[in-house]
Amino acid sequence: MTGATQVVPEGRHAPPLALLSATDITKRFGGVQALSEVSFTINHGEIYGLIGPNGAGKTSLFNVLTGIYIRDAGTFMFDGEPLQNLKPNDVAARGIARTFQNIRLFANLSALENVMIGRHVRTHAGVWGAISRNAGTRAEESAIQQRAYELLKYVGVEKRAHSLARHLAYGDQRRLEIARAMATEPKLLALDEPAAGMNATETASLRALLEDIRRDGTTILLIEHDMKLVMSLCDRVLVLDYGKKIAEGPAAEVQKDERVIAAYLGGEVSLNLKGT
């Protein structure tokens, strides 16, 4: 129904399991080593969590991945092809879409328009099409609008389609940002703290939405601080601390890892995390 499908038709050979693999990603800012030789793999169709204490480098990793920063060293392989120092818009064209920690919607445009803009990268009409409004352009425009409505419905914001983005409730804004990212037909959806500031009910419905997205074939990379959400939702998790990877693996294992616990609590502590 929505999103890019990873379902393999019969008779075709399976795509490589890993959608994104990173090797030795390094980035420094002046005197600060934001990322040190970070390596990880994200597989098709999973929800992959990225956690770590504040300042660990999570958003920096996002920014390096999506082209906002240029890495100093290391490589990314995405869907079989290397990701060479691409600009953010090229990264989106390749199939990685993201949301932002501090919500960057187009505030003075309507919710519908926000999502329609997400369709830009998969459509073609140019100046001539705009001016002449030929049949091809009109068809494309109506397809864009229809798809945008579908996505708004998918995330549950369709009732506010014509409201300005900045007038939406906080939870709706986060969902809208996801809808907009989905509009680019990503293979990998990278979400930066989508549950920040949400209460338990909102978080629960966010989890449902993310599970829907995963079921419909899009791989998700998720930065989050809400441990309950991470542990219940993510298949595998990467833990960063001071720019270094300190653990990677299934959520249940990582949660018991001593180094992870120490990183969060700042010392050698043995903790009994009741099943979450």
Place this chain on the structure above:
Amino acid sequence: MKTFFDTTKNPWLVKAGFVLVIACLLLLPWVLASVGTAWVRITNLAILYVFLALGLNIVVGFAGLLDLGYIAFYAVGAYVYALLASPHFNLHLPFWIVLPIGAAVACMFGILLGAPTLKLRGDYLAIVTLGFGEIIRIFLNNLSQPVNITNGPQGITLIDPFRIGSFDFSKRETILGLDFTGPIKYYYFFLIVMAVIIVINIRLQDSRIGRAWEAIREDEIAARAMGINTRNIKLLAFAMGASFGGIAGGMFSAIQGFISPESFGLTESVMVLAMVVLGGMGNIWGVIIGALLLSFVPEILRYTVEPIQKAIFGQMLLEPEVIRMLLFGLALVLMMLYRPAGILPSALRKRELETKIKA
């Protein structure tokens, strides 16, 4: 009575309104001519300013890029026309060839200016474009040695008017019993061009490209993350704005018959900016109204202020030119302080409210 004017209940009103406006526009030059032929000329110039304002609106309003040297494109268009259709080089190409050439050259300059500078932040871009505008003017003023290209401060004279076969736009003729002066002929031509340009602008705004511009204006980083090639799209805005300026410039050359670098200075750039700001950046109809207001009001003042001042003070305390500039400055400052969205209520808000009522 109130419900009579409610357009949602009486949709035919909109059509009636349209017809009324068009009728007025068609009759306007005759009405003005009876007051004085100068007024038709003033109207023509006002229409040219509408073109300029709409062009700048693409850059400043749609895409959010502050261009303070926009008049340079006007100048380029004007000079291209003047050089290709006047005794200066003894070339007399017809206007339907020269206008597109002017637009293309201006477009090229737009791209030339934009390519290295569009990555700059707002304030810096403003200054750079201002510098560019000045550089163009300085060059126009000085390219008379060693090879006389622009004839320096004396400008170029005896520029050809528009001609189609034997129909000369500048000659006064009687057609169908009506006295068509040169300006009146140009008026109708400009009216048609204005209609086309308005349609183009509306279509651009409501299109994939228009949305991309708005996205860049609102949040460039997010726009880029969503796959929009911001550099190219911004260049596109510059190029389109420049082309409009170029076409308007060509028309300016033709109706004036004479151009010089003096008409293309920072003052004029700021004037066009003031029109866009007054009308509401991005708001097509607002910008048109802004352009018309800021073109007509100073002229009206010029005719009324002089006699009033002479009557009260016995002499001219404030020249109309000065008053006009003061008004522009005040318009800019006051609009930003009290009504940054422009004189017309924001179209976006309206849309939002309307759909709320429908839902």
Place this chain on the structure above:
Amino acid sequence: MVALGYTMVYGIIQLINFAHGEVVMIGAMVAYTVIVTLTSANIGLHPILIVLAGVLVAVPACMGVGYTLERTAYRPLRRAPRLAPLITAIGLSIILQNLALIIWSRNPMPYPQIIAAVPYHITGNPDGATITNVQIAIIITSFAMMAGLLFLVYRTRLGVAMRATSQNQQVAGLMGIDINRVISLTFVIGAGLGAVAGVMVGSYYGIAHYQMGFILGLKAFSAAVLGGIGNIGGAMLGGLLLGVIEAMGAGYVGDLTNLCQLSSWSDALARRCADGAYLTLFGSNYQDVFAFLVLIAVLVFRPSGLLGERVSDRA
């Protein structure tokens, strides 16, 4: 010196104060009025005192103007999107120019050269480079003011407050710094510097004109950017560099390209090179292009300027 005004304001509130050039112009004009009045009154004051009097009146006048601008126009817009204060500044610049036009008339006004210019030969060669006592005075004054400013910014409490505000307005406010006062003072100090600069420019070129602020302002802004906007040392360095580049460029480009040369070379050329209203004042033409070209080059290739810090947008 004018560049210092720009860079200070930009450093603090990230605003290019377009109207600053006009403030400088006002300084020149006010001082002019004072000087002319005193001179023609024939009180018998020493010429230097007359100039000083002019400066003393001009400085507070400009400070007043700067303060008014900030209070009425910039402060209400502090939270508005970046375009708004910029447009306002342009509007203010126009208003000021035209007000000056009304008050002081349209014509360039000759600055009374009451201090006799005494040339000193630098190289001992009577035909070589010369420098007059007026120029020496200007240089000394400039350096003195710049030194004073550096002292203020780096050694006094007010200076610390200013630097804090420029780094992070919100936190500075939380630390007990009165932001409004600091910003107002920044404007006022910048305006004061501008006033002195205005008087110096008027004395040096011998003319005061309502449009002199525009070109001056642009060049000063170029200088500020060249040195790194927001950086005071940079503004000083930029100003000096730009002056040198411009002078050398204007002198040598003419030789190299045979375009219009400085009008001192021949009257016929000077006539041919007469320009539009903005430029006749300084007898320059392509000379101004240099300032712009430098500006564009710097912004494109090294936006942080020579001494500046990177001001980048983070995600």
